[in-house]
Amino acid sequence: MTSSDSQTPSGPVLQLLATGLQFWIRSQCEAVESLELQLHGSALQLLRGQLEGVTLMARRVVYDGLQFELVELRSDPLRLKLGRLVRAQSLTLDHPFGIRGRVAFTAAGLTRSLNKPRWRELSDLLGEQLLGLGPLVELRIARDTLILAARAMGENRLMELETRPVAVDGRVEIHAVDSELRASLPMDPNIRITTASLEGGMLQLQGEARVQP
Numbered sequence: 043m044t045s046s047d048s049q050t051p052s053g054p055v056l057q058l059l060a061t062g063l064q065f066w067i068r069s070q071c072e073a074v075e076s077l078e079l080q081l082h083g084s085a086l087q088l089l090r091g092q093l094e095g096v097t098l099m100a101r102r103v104v105y106d107g108l109q110f111e112l113v114e115l116r117s118d119p120l121r122l123k124l125g126r127l128v129r130a131q132s133l134t135l136d137h138p139f140g141i142r143g144r145v146a147f148t149a150a151g152l153t154r155s156l157n158k159p160r161w162r163e164l165s166d167l168l169g170e171q172l173l174g175l176g177p178l179v180e181l182r183i184a185r186d187t188l189i190l191a192a193r194a195m196g197e198n199r200l201m202e203l204e205t206r207p208v209a210v211d212g213r214v215e216i217h218a219v220d221s222e223l224r225a226s227l228p229m230d231p232n233i234r235i236t237t238a239s240l241e242g243g244m245l246q247l248q249g250e251a252r253v254q255p
Contacts, residue, residue: 056081059088059122063096075102093120098143107160109151111244115143117253138254146244149183156181164228171225172218173201186240187219207238207245214238214247 060079068074082094096117103110118140147155156165156178169176169192180191180200188207191200204219212234214227229235235249 056085056088059093067098067100071103071105072107073102073104074100076100088122091122093122095119107158108155109147110145111148111151112146113143114145115141117141138252140250140252142250144246144248146242146246148244149181149188152181152245153178167228168216168225172205172216172223173203175201183240183243183245188216188240188245190216207240207247209235209238209247209249212236212249 060081063079063081064077067077067079077100078098080097082096083092087093098113098115098117100113101111103113120139121137155161156168162177165177167176168190169178172190173192175192175194178190178192182189182191184204186206187204189202189204191202193200203223205216206219208215208217210226213229214235215224216227217224230251232252232254233249234251235247237246237248239246
């Protein structure tokens with residue numbers, strides 16, 4: 043795994059803070075190929091343990107078993123405990139904060155994620171509700187459709203269904219293109235999805251979330 047971290051702030055405290063934030067973000071993930079951070083705020087705010095926000099862009103992230111191709115986020119203002127960081131201890135974020143942005147998944151990344159034990163229940167749910175059998179064995183993106191595929195026991199041929207993702211009341215629903223079939227994805231109550239689309243050969247979700255450190 044390679045990495046190419048970068049920070050735009052200058053000055054020792056800002057550099058130290060950016061390094062601490064990068065370490066904290068990486069500690070929350072199973073893998074991060076590249077990560078870029080931009081800190082927003084003044085030196086005086088930092089001395090008070092405050093930051094106007096952080097802009098993040100990361101590629102090929104694995105979080106909670108899900109493989110993200112792209113993550114772009116902007117946080118709300120943060121409250122920090124800089125004393126620990128100055129003493130070479132880990133950065134502490136002890137207050138909840140909001141984030142907004144978008145994430146993107148490739149079909150191959152989704153397939154690998156849904157084949158892991160952590161997400162097998164979701165794979166079974168989608169397969170059974172939309173195809174009548176599960177688990178899903180493959181997902182593909184073709185133009186503006188998300189194709190779900192599963193294989194019945196003893197059969198070589200895949201059963202496939204063309205679908206589209208839709209954001210409904212803060213959740214993601216998968217709608218069959220040629221029927222009334224649909225499945226609602228279970229969501230973390232701290233996450234609200236505002237837009238779901240297929241663009242650039244990827245499933246893209248935009249929304250907001252509440253982070254509980």
